């Protein structure tokens with residue numbers, strides 16, 4: 001795991017009120033993050049899911065610390081209403097994501113869907129929640145990017161492009177939200193052992209470890225988090241010789 005930090009005083013997660021999108025899956029990074037937030041002393045974690053029944057195990061694990069709300073992140077017009085409903089949130093975690101496997105010249109509907117879930121969804125929610133965060137002391141936003149934000153991963157060309165766009169927005173949001181005291185953390189995992197990465201034949205870290213790393217990075221106000229060894233190695237290879245990595249990944253295609 002590697003991370004970078006610029007900042008000053010730790011973010012207080014004891015008593016925090018968080019919103020985590022797409023955290024209904026039993027072995028997802030979202031679930032790992034919710035568990036870690038509760039362990040860190042969060043007063044309440046709202047879990048935004050498309051199917052509220054899928055989140056029942058979260059109630060069993062955490063009782064009334066968890067509140068499940070129905071929200072599809074592609075319903076951009078509902079973002080403002082969600083922000084009005086959850087007016088006590090001070091930590092916003094964009095976890096919901098979609099990987100279709102669409103190639104660069106592949107299915108356009110799949111590509112659009114990936115950009116709607118991975119890019120426009122988090123932007124709309126951040127726009128809606130920015131005033132809420134400001135009213136609640138600034139707080140923080142964490143955004144699930146990917147190492148594929150930095151280079152195109154052969155199994156998911158369109159997914160990589162969407163995560164590259166999200167990385168650029170992450171940097172812009174950090175700059176724009178600094179004025180209101182909102183910290184922005186970009187998270188850049190490599191392959192993690194969830195449903196999304198089921199077909200990726202690489203060594204994978206556990207979503208629980210990633211959730212704990214996200215919460216620790218938020219507390220320390222880190223800006224960029226590479227939470228797993230495989231992803232951190234790939235990012236280091238990219239930084240040392242981007243063309244060599246591009247050629248290596250092309251061999252995998």
Ligand SMILES: NC(=O)c1ccc[n+]([C@@H]2O[C@H](COP(=O)([O-])OP(=O)(O)OC[C@H]3O[C@@H](n4cnc5c(N)ncnc54)[C@H](OP(=O)(O)O)[C@@H]3O)[C@@H](O)[C@H]2O)c1
Pocket residue numbers: 021022023024025027028029030048049050051054071072073074094095096097098117144145146147188189190191192193194195196197207
């Ligand atoms: N796993 C990896 O290797 C890896 C690596 C780098 C980055 N990431 C990123 O980490 C995040 C979590 O990934 P994961 O591996 O835990 O994925 P996952 O197990 O596939 O879970 C994705 C979650 O996003 C939700 N979701 C999808 N579309 C949604 C929508 N329109 N509205 C609301 N929720 C929606 C899904 O809900 P449903 O259950 O309703 O489908 C699911 O709970 C994603 O942003 C992903 O891109 C993952």
